[in-house]
Amino acid sequence: MDAKDILLGLPKPTTTPTPHGHQLLPLPADKKSRPPKESQRKPDGISREVYALTGGLAPLMPSVDVNHLKRRAQSENEKITWQWLPFTSSARKDNLQLYHWVRVVNGVPPSGDYSFAKYNKSVDVIKYTDDEYEKHLTDPMWTKEETDELFDLCERFDLRFIVIADRFPTSRTVEELKSRYYSVCRAILIARAPAPGDIAGHPLVKDAYNISQDVERKRALSMVLSQTKQQERRDAEVLAEAKRISEARKAAKGTDELEVPAMTDTVPDDNDGAAAAVDSLSPSPNAQFTSGAIAPPVSEIASTLASLRMMRVYLRTHALEQMVQAASSSAGLRTIKRVEQTLQDLGVNLKPKVPTKAVCAEHLELRKEILTLLNLQKQLQYKEAEGSSYRDGLYAETPGTPPKRVQRAVEQDRTFVPDSFSFGGERMGKRDQKRKAPGRLLEGPPSPAQSKRPRKFKASDG
Amino acid sequence: MPQSSSSSKKHGTDQPDIGGPASKSQRTKMVKSSDDTEKKNLAKKLKELEISVPIVYGNIAFWLGKKASEYQSHKWTVYVRGGTNEDISVVVKRVVFQLHSSFNNPTRVVDGPPFELSESGWGEFEIVITLHFHNDVCEKPLHLYHHLKLYPEDDSGPMSTKKPVVVESYDEIVFTEPSEGFFSRVQNHPAVVVPRLPAGFALPPPVPLEDADKRRRGDTKDHTLSQWFSNFSEADELLKLAAARQQVQAHIATLRRQLSLIDGQHQQLKSASDM
Numbered sequence: 126m127d128a129k130d131i132l133l134g135l136p137k138p139t140t141t142p143t144p145h146g147h148q149l150l151p152l153p154a155d156k157k158s159r160p161p162k163e164s165q166r167k168p169d170g171i172s173r174e175v176y177a178l179t180g181g182l183a184p185l186m187p188s189v190d191v192n193h194l195k196r197r198a199q200s201e202n203e204k205i206t207w208q209w210l211p212f213t214s215s216a217r218k219d220n221l222q223l224y225h226w227v228r229v230v231n232g233v234p235p236s237g238d239y240s241f242a243k244y245n246k247s248v249d250v251i252k253y254t255d256d257e258y259e260k261h262l263t264d265p266m267w268t269k270e271e272t273d274e275l276f277d278l279c280e281r282f283d284l285r286f287i288v289i290a291d292r293f294p295t296s297r298t299v300e301e302l303k304s305r306y307y308s309v310c311r312a313i314l315i316a317r318a319p320a321p322g323d324i325a326g327h328p329l330v331k332d333a334y335n336i337s338q339d340v341e342r343k344r345a346l347s348m349v350l351s352q353t354k355q356q357e358r359r360d361a362e363v364l365a366e367a368k369r370i371s372e373a374r375k376a377a378k379g380t381d382e383l384e385v386p387a388m389t390d391t392v393p394d395d396n397d398g399a400a401a402a403v404d405s406l407s408p409s410p411n412a413q414f415t416s417g418a419i420a421p422p423v424s425e426i427a428s429t430l431a432s433l434r435m436m437r438v439y440l441r442t443h444a445l446e447q448m449v450q451a452a453s454s455s456a457g458l459r460t461i462k463r464v465e466q467t468l469q470d471l472g473v474n475l476k477p478k479v480p481t482k483a484v485c486a487e488h489l490e491l492r493k494e495i496l497t498l499l500n501l502q503k504q505l506q507y508k509e510a511e512g513s514s515y516r517d518g519l520y521a522e523t524p525g526t527p528p529k530r531v532q533r534a535v536e537q538d539r540t541f542v543p544d545s546f547s548f549g550g551e552r553m554g555k556r557d558q559k560r561k562a563p564g565r566l567l568e569g570p571p572s573p574a575q576s577k578r579p580r581k582f583k584a585s586d587g
Numbered sequence: 588m589p590q591s592s593s594s595s596k597k598h599g600t601d602q603p604d605i606g607g608p609a610s611k612s613q614r615t616k617m618v619k620s621s622d623d624t625e626k627k628n629l630a631k632k633l634k635e636l637e638i639s640v641p642i643v644y645g646n647i648a649f650w651l652g653k654k655a656s657e658y659q660s661h662k663w664t665v666y667v668r669g670g671t672n673e674d675i676s677v678v679v680k681r682v683v684f685q686l687h688s689s690f691n692n693p694t695r696v697v698d699g700p701p702f703e704l705s706e707s708g709w710g711e712f713e714i715v716i717t718l719h720f721h722n723d724v725c726e727k728p729l730h731l732y733h734h735l736k737l738y739p740e741d742d743s744g745p746m747s748t749k750k751p752v753v754v755e756s757y758d759e760i761v762f763t764e765p766s767e768g769f770f771s772r773v774q775n776h777p778a779v780v781v782p783r784l785p786a787g788f789a790l791p792p793p794v795p796l797e798d799a800d801k802r803r804r805g806d807t808k809d810h811t812l813s814q815w816f817s818n819f820s821e822a823d824e825l826l827k828l829a830a831a832r833q834q835v836q837a838h839i840a841t842l843r844r845q846l847s848l849i850d851g852q853h854q855q856l857k858s859a860s861d862m
Contacts (some may be wrong), residue, residue: 487828
């Protein structure tokens with residue numbers, strides 16, 4: 126029952142005093158015109174406000190079948206009360222009595238130990254006698270008092286060495302404390318064992334604590350942790366480069382174009398040495414760009430060859446696919462599409478119909494040459510764009526806009542031989558239009574478009 | 588190894604004809620060590636070689652015409668054969684054709700040549716053809732994928748029961764780092780393309796198979812369906828590729844000339860603007 130039910134659910138009163146005088150309460154009868162579902166009756170099981178969240182309508186599908194919800198077991202059979210009762214815990218050595226709420230069933234409080242007492246675990250720290258100390262445990266670096274103190278702390282703090290190190294009276298590192306503790310335990314174990322063979326399997330005996338190794342390990346970890354993001358990236362680059370180079374080395378037998386110093390295991394310390402090598406690598410691919418950008422895929426190709434060799438048996442079509450991929454690894458998707466378009470224009474099958482060794486080799490070489498061709502075309506475009514910038518760049522068109530496909534017949538050997546296939550036609554038009562300026566230097570009178578431009582200089586003048 | 592020494596030239600170690608028993612033992616010692624190095628060199632050479640087996644695989648499908656039912660409209664054969672119809676069982680031990688699951692026992696194993704499988708049906712699906720090789724050849728199997736084709740590409744007129752639909756693919760199986768046994772076994776077989784060993788290396792000729800007749804039957808030269816086999820000639824493709832390469836190379840040369848010209852011009856411009 127909530128407020129609205131009370132207001133609306135009750136039978137219609139005749140008159141009821143209200144602040145507005147004898148005004149009748151809104152009657153359920155009036156509501157009949159309104160959609161009966163809303164605000165007439167609160168649905169069972171959930172509050173009115175929650176029901177309104179669904180839009181005031183019942184959901185189409187029951188989201189949770191009420192029958193599936195667990196019924197609070199025995200809620201009707203027993204009497205449940207909650208009482209504020211004292212309790213003790215076996216985990217405590219003193220007899221401190223604390224209080225807490227307890228669920229009492231039918232007047233019977235629960236029995237048993239405090240439920241969290243079972244989590245009070247502790248370590249069994251070895252206790253040695255003075256005699257044993259004299260016989261087995263003396264150490265030049267440690268006094269007996271220190272060792273005793275150490276073991277006392279270990280017992281108190283359950284071998285939490287960080288805490289122990291903090292509380293240790295003389296300043297000792299965590300590793301030193303650990304080393305002393307474990308070596309003492311080990312010595313005691315060996316001394317107390319009836320026969321050496323009995324404890325040979327004990328982890329303390331088998332794998333003793335190695336303090337120098339631990340120190341080194343922590344140092345290395347902290348180095349890795351404190352690496353800046355840039356260093357991390359450089360490391361990843363170096364490792365990838367090393368991997369590629371070792372693969373290329375394996376296959377290419379030293380015919381690699383890029384000279385690389387031998388890459389041994391890179392430890393975090395050797396960042397600088399390795400990073401320097403990476404830096405020396407990066408300029409060289411750029412330098413090779415003008416030679417047709419074939420250099421970068423060399424290692425890809427070599428590693429593909431190596432992995433094919435590893436396969437022991439493969440199909441030649443598969444091999445060709447891999448080699449084509451490797452050769453085009455430096456090219457973007459658009460370039461690859463242009464290569465395929467060129468192949469089609471040349472009347473060559475994208476995948477050879479008769480993939481013999483010779484055919485596949487020729488096909489691969491053709492693809493590489495087409496890549497070179499496209500790269501050179503791009504370079505030419507760039508150069509000409511550069512050329513225009515020498516003239517204050519007063520061309521109407523920007524380098525990016527492709528002009529209409531005009532095949533200009535220019536006299537000199539600047540045009541291509543008119544091809545039977547029009548690959549590069551569009552680009553040729555663009556090139557020709559751009560070539561107006563450089564052409565000017567060597568040949569005839571200016572075309573009308575040019576005369577408007579103020580020419581700062583003319584090489585022919587100078 | 589009497590065979591090898593007779594067929595190989597001992598390069599590097601000449602045997603001077605020194606008479607006498609002492610020198611004879613010396614000679615045999617020299618022979619032995621040169622044999623060893625020869626063996627090592629041979630092994631190294633073999634590692635760099637590859638043996639290839641040209642194959643053609645595909646299917647031929649006949650429409651059954653009047654005899655066609657709803658579920659058996661075509662009779663088809665899927666197969667793997669040698670590229671020149673030679674017997675590939677010299678390297679292939681058995682072939683497994685994995686058919687569509689709607690077929691009974693869709694995994695069909697063919698243990699000897701001719702490596703083919705005939706069935707009837709109505710549907711087109713991908714068949715996985717797995718080639719298993721002899722133990723001395725390769726331990727890993729190789730998979731081929733063929734889409735079974737029953738219906739002709741172009742709907743040109745009525746289907747004929749006489750003219751089948753044929754789809755074949757040419758490929759070559761490449762074996763890297765062949766073992767000596769494998770190499771010597773197949774070096775003279777017509778189905779296998781074996782590179783010539785450089786001068787000075789040779790392997791003993793293979794032990795001839797007892798059953799030469801059995802070998803003969805494995806080739807597909809006189810196969811019933813051989814009239815429908817396609818002819819794959821690399822010459823055509825090579826010519827086209829060579830022509831294409833020439834064109835591309837010519838353009839590359841032209842572009843390079845232009846680039847260097849422009850570079851020259853830019854140099855001039857630069858010096859001019861500096862004036």
